[in-house]
Amino acid sequence: MDNTLQDATLVSKYIQGDEQALEQLINRHSHRIYSFIYSKVYDRDVAEDIFQDTFIKVIRTLKAGSYNEEGKFLPWVMRIAHNLVIDHFRKNARMPKFQGTDDFNIFTVLGDPSLNAEKQLIKDQVENDVRELIKELPEDQREVLIMRIYKDMSFKEIAAKTDVSINTALGRMRYAIINLRKIIEKNKIILTN
């Protein structure tokens, strides 16, 4: 009974602007309220969130002067917590959360095909390096390689454009690749992704 009276006193002190009164109220009842929430949700983080939301509601109601249940502070807070627990389960029922188990993890089936930032940087770097290496090739080979790889032209089109036979275009492409490999080996360049 004494405790209830003290709660009522602390509540009115808090409404009058005594912030320490709130600290006392929270410390006095945190264990009971938190345990109540945890006993329903069985998750520390969720319990922490609901506990926080409960007291945010308490603070807002008290500061707005809308509290009119003097002497019944704890049951009032418990009711708010209870309602928030129900809200939590309603929300989860609408959006069920899939939790993987040790036997099956959804992320082994669902992958993100896009490269992460590091791999994208490496890819860009490799492509830049290759462009620089292509500049080292003889003109005729470079021309064929650019048309084939970057412009996606067929060897028939390349042959027509450079006014050579298809076999010559194919040969130039072959030498372009061989020479690129030689430049890479000679300069000990590592191209990886």
Added chain:
Amino acid sequence: MANLYATNSSETKKLKPKKETIRFLLDYSRALRVTKVKDKAFETIIN
């Protein structure tokens, strides 16, 4: 002598919110101002 089999589990003893959560609530309370105009309440967070 009878053994006491029923003991409080350590889990029950530890069930308290984090200090950070309580600190947040106290800071939130200090920062919150509610101004009532007629039947409307306006909330302001003062940093």
